[in-house]
Amino acid sequence: MRYDTIIIGAGLSGLAAGIRLAYFDRSVCLLERHTTIGGLNSFYRLRGRNHDVGLHAVTNYAAPGTKTGPLSKLLRQLRLSWDDFSLVPQCGSRVDFPGCSLRFSNDFSLLEQEIAESFPSQIDGFRRLVAHIAGHNETSLDRESQSARAVTGEFLSDPLLIDMLFCPLMFYGSATPHDMDFSQFVIMFKSIFQEGFARPREGIRRILKHLVRKYRELGGELRLRAGVKQILMDGERATGVLLDDGTVIEGENILSSAGSAETLRLCPTLTSANETDPPGEISFVETIFSLDCLPASLGHEETIVFYSDTEKFRYDRPTDDCDISSGIICSPNNFQYDEPLEEGCLRITALADPDRWMDLPEEEYLRRKEDWCSRIARAALSHIPDFQPHVLDTDMFTPRTIRKFTGHLNGAVYGAPGKRLDGRTPVDNLYLCGTDQGFLGIIGSMLSGISMANAWLLR
């Protein structure tokens, strides 16, 4: 059988693209190398506990029934209902820098008020920046790149405030060190500060379950344990894929969520791929602490704390295994659920140098995981109450884990620094979606799959 479209990778973007195509009666084959779906946003079970990878929170929150915004657009496009994701809003979050804290919630006026109190000289500039952001068309697929630091510098002069605003936005989506493209900044600013955080009580499983169910109901085909070894070419066109097990699958078009460098490397005739699309190198470790009590009972009620122990926020590849001078502390418990989750949990994330983790011998790898796990826990204590006596179990993932489960070279969580916004590649009928197309976050990744399906595969 020859498919209309072969999709590489059953993460959020591939599943969303698959739903659009199957809904409009295209034959689709979705290929996933791993034994389960999700890619960068997946889940696993370890010693009797369910964990999420990726998802700390869904950004772009909107209340059920909202008619505009990315979440509403996504649900419409996938013909899903608000109930399907059951998003529960956050309790409130904080950016914590030396001598200064800014709280924010899903009500944007809190952040504005906090800035007015802590940075009275900056509030007018901040309001003008917000107006500038409102007028910016960040989702245009043919936009010019601009430095976000240069643009914000036209409105704000206090470097501490600038870094406090950049910190959550970079942590949650920047593939580039130090600075980001202004449109990416706007996407992140809106999705985090203006729309805000939420989470399904069951975590990422709930979102993935509804996507895969919808995809299958519409007749889409999903193959797990089906890694793509090579994209088959006939001259300038892709004709299909060769799987790791030798199977050949033919298709009219290919949509790949594998990443741009990663995808181009699958095409044997494209030798210059590495130079045009260097892979990213921003990666993270994350430690997951299961607790014998809820974080709130220790006095920690915030959903996410973004911290930096230096006034100047460093966002780049660390010179050590990890950089614990900054981090993200997330508690899946601290959302406004009707019923609390059964067990307390804290997830703490820090920048990591991919190279230092990749090729360690197993024993040394485990030793360093253990070592950094306790260092990360101690570093977090400057920002949240001491939880260490309550830890029942820990697990940790590293750039190596991310590479293994996403195929991203270097375990680059946010993919390549250069995005291919229109999704096109040097191969006519090969398109990109997902991280390297450039829409970010849980909702953004699904919109990426939808946009690319609409732009190239449903015409």
Added chain:
Amino acid sequence: MNPEEIRQVVLEILERIAPDEDLSELDDSVPFRDQMELDSMDFLDIVMELRKQYRVQIPEEEYGHLVTMDSAVDYLTPRLKDASSPA
């Protein structure tokens, strides 16, 4: 289908594309976009749904006929006269 049935078909498509809109007060002579939140992605879905359900091909230069309910029904009437109404 007769014009009344075609109106019903378009209404059902709008309900599917924009389930959070109240369409009971829809004014047939006013552009959809002035009465509901409908972006270009949603608008394209009206065309795609018609193609999916009734195999009507609408060329891009004729999308303008779909801006109001009245103009959509006028445009679709000759094209769907032999199609059977969804029971």
